[in-house]
Amino acid sequence: xxxxxxxERIEAATRxxxxxxxxFVPIIDIFAAKYAGITQHEMMFDIDKADYSLLRTxxxxxxxDGFSLSYGGLGSLLEFxxxxxxxxxxxxxxxxxxxxxxxxxxxxxxxxxRDIAERGALRWTVEKxxxxxxxxxxxxxxxxxxxxxxHDLMKVGRSAKTWRxxxxxxxxxxxxxxxxxxxxSMMLRGFNDFLFDMFRHPEEIKAASxxxxxxxxxxxxAGVLTSGVKRVxxxxxxxxxxxxxxxQFEELALPEWQETSEYFVKRGITPMLHLDxxxxxxxxxxxxxxxRKCILNLDGTSNIFKAKEILGDHMCIMGDVPAxxxxxxxxxxxxxxxxxxxxxxxxxxxxILSSGCSVPIDAKPENVKAMIASVNRYGKYK
Amino acid sequence: xxxEIGNLLVELEEDKVLxxxxxxxxxxxxxxxxxEELRDGMSEIGKRFEAKDYYLSELIxxxxxxxxxxxxxxxxxxxxxxxxxxxxxxGTVQGxxxxxxxxxxxxxxxxxxxxxxxxxxxxxxxxxxxxxEETGAGLLALSGLLxxxxxxxxxxxxxxxAAGLRDRVRVIxxxxxxxxxxxxFTGADTFGKDASEAVRLAAQYTG
Numbered sequence: 001x002x003x004x005x006x007x008e009r010i011e012a013a014t015r016x017x018x019x020x021x022x023x024f025v026p027i028i029d030i031f032a033a034k035y036a037g038i039t040q041h042e043m044m045f046d047i048d049k050a051d052y053s054l055l056r057t058x059x060x061x062x063x064x065d066g067f068s069l070s071y072g073g074l075g076s077l078l079e080f081x082x083x084x085x086x087x088x089x090x091x092x093x094x095x096x097x098x099x100x101x102x103x104x105x106x107x108x109x110x111x112x113x114r115d116i117a118e119r120g121a122l123r124w125t126v127e128k129x130x131x132x133x134x135x136x137x138x139x140x141x142x143x144x145x146x147x148x149x150x151h152d153l154m155k156v157g158r159s160a161k162t163w164r165x166x167x168x169x170x171x172x173x174x175x176x177x178x179x180x181x182x183x184x185s186m187m188l189r190g191f192n193d194f195l196f197d198m199f200r201h202p203e204e205i206k207a208a209s210x211x212x213x214x215x216x217x218x219x220x221x222a223g224v225l226t227s228g229v230k231r232v233x234x235x236x237x238x239x240x241x242x243x244x245x246x247x248q249f250e251e252l253a254l255p256e257w258q259e260t261s262e263y264f265v266k267r268g269i270t271p272m273l274h275l276d277x278x279x280x281x282x283x284x285x286x287x288x289x290x291x292r293k294c295i296l297n298l299d300g301t302s303n304i305f306k307a308k309e310i311l312g313d314h315m316c317i318m319g320d321v322p323a324x325x326x327x328x329x330x331x332x333x334x335x336x337x338x339x340x341x342x343x344x345x346x347x348x349x350x351x352i353l354s355s356g357c358s359v360p361i362d363a364k365p366e367n368v369k370a371m372i373a374s375v376n377r378y379g380k381y382k
Numbered sequence: 383x384x385x386e387i388g389n390l391l392v393e394l395e396e397d398k399v400l401x402x403x404x405x406x407x408x409x410x411x412x413x414x415x416x417x418e419e420l421r422d423g424m425s426e427i428g429k430r431f432e433a434k435d436y437y438l439s440e441l442i443x444x445x446x447x448x449x450x451x452x453x454x455x456x457x458x459x460x461x462x463x464x465x466x467x468x469x470x471x472x473g474t475v476q477g478x479x480x481x482x483x484x485x486x487x488x489x490x491x492x493x494x495x496x497x498x499x500x501x502x503x504x505x506x507x508x509x510x511x512x513x514x515e516e517t518g519a520g521l522l523a524l525s526g527l528l529x530x531x532x533x534x535x536x537x538x539x540x541x542x543x544a545a546g547l548r549d550r551v552r553v554i555x556x557x558x559x560x561x562x563x564x565x566x567f568t569g570a571d572t573f574g575k576d577a578s579e580a581v582r583l584a585a586q587y588t589g
Binding site for chain 1: 394396434436437438439440442443446477478479480481482485528529530532533558559560561563564567576
């Protein structure tokens, strides 16, 4: 099958070249569900409905080149693999039509960093998931739920291929990768406890991270093999300059970001660094990541214009129309912000226009329409 | 400049701070004097944070050490009342359960000597109003990460107004995406872009 124009646009931008025009690749799953009238529960647990909602949204508001991370159809996977069960629409008393949210809760003790290092992350994780999801201890339940997750993942994989045939690129499909520190902070220890651990148990964290990294890489590789999409979503927020010091970043986090990026780049896979919170002070460190092989996706909190100055010749920059602007602003303000991004950050190519993190559930449709239209209005390269 | 205990706190020497606090109290140092030393240390940490010499991780760790030190001191403080800098009602608004920012602001406010009533997450407007009435607090701090929180921040401010409290209650909002446009939308007085600024604004409003 020939590559779509959207694919070519994204690949050219990733190589820091100029495609025919700036590609537009938002995170739009939550908004599309709301806009098309399905619930968040339906979006997360039924990929067909999620796909319908995106199609309906694009037919009304304009077609996009691709979509970045989507949780469409991934509800069962998140339920299965996250040791600390999130607030999930339609489950555990939550209404059907609310956004899913992480709970900040520690599910392990500091002493368990050693257990992870000594017993291996995969074994430790399986045991932890069985502790936090005791119903999975029954072999028949485990098989039933496990096969349900595999079934859903295969459907999500087929959906990704269908979108490609339609000319809409699933940027990272469900190919999720976290660095060990990001994973442990978000999924296992909770924000505060993990920060305390960084002061009290740095060596234990290093040992656990070392043990964890391959498991997290394999999860990403499993996604790549299932979807056929050779990009991975690498999420970062807990190791941002909003949170940790440069010293902590250099000693603990940067080696993981480097090693994880290099692992995928060596296999011909593009890491898409989805960095929430403020990374501005850490942007120079990202020069240590492979050149011209990564996408830097910012959420509207970091200074994207500074990112262009510092990293414009090193990695493709993607972002960052802020959520408050899409909810509270007017179409002409959205248009002006997109114009500025395209003309300044996208001046020499190497730029993908996107929402700052997710298009919010309650964005004004006319603002989303203005954002989509801006790439055709301002983004064509001569 | 902070004294020895304050300096140890600034250097985040957790065990040494706690040992020194215990030793000082055993030596008969007035508990209030030890608290003042710790506050001086927190004040220095706040300055370093604003100068970007310290980051959030150091701010939060120092608040944790301060909290543990206060737990030791409070056993000796029996009856000795401490003046508070002001009373703050705080929470994550209805529809949102994100609490990282809220918890940071609450702990730093406590370190700075504020009386903090933390109502938790997913807090409905009427609960904020009831707590403001009960405590007589002059400051309301509302947190939220999702954009839907902007709507409940707005209805919370409206509920405060409807209860006739708005003249005496200043409202600070905060959370990842909050900016000046959100302040205008919600009818709050201002926003804090980080924990340190939220605390500075609180001191300004209650001073």
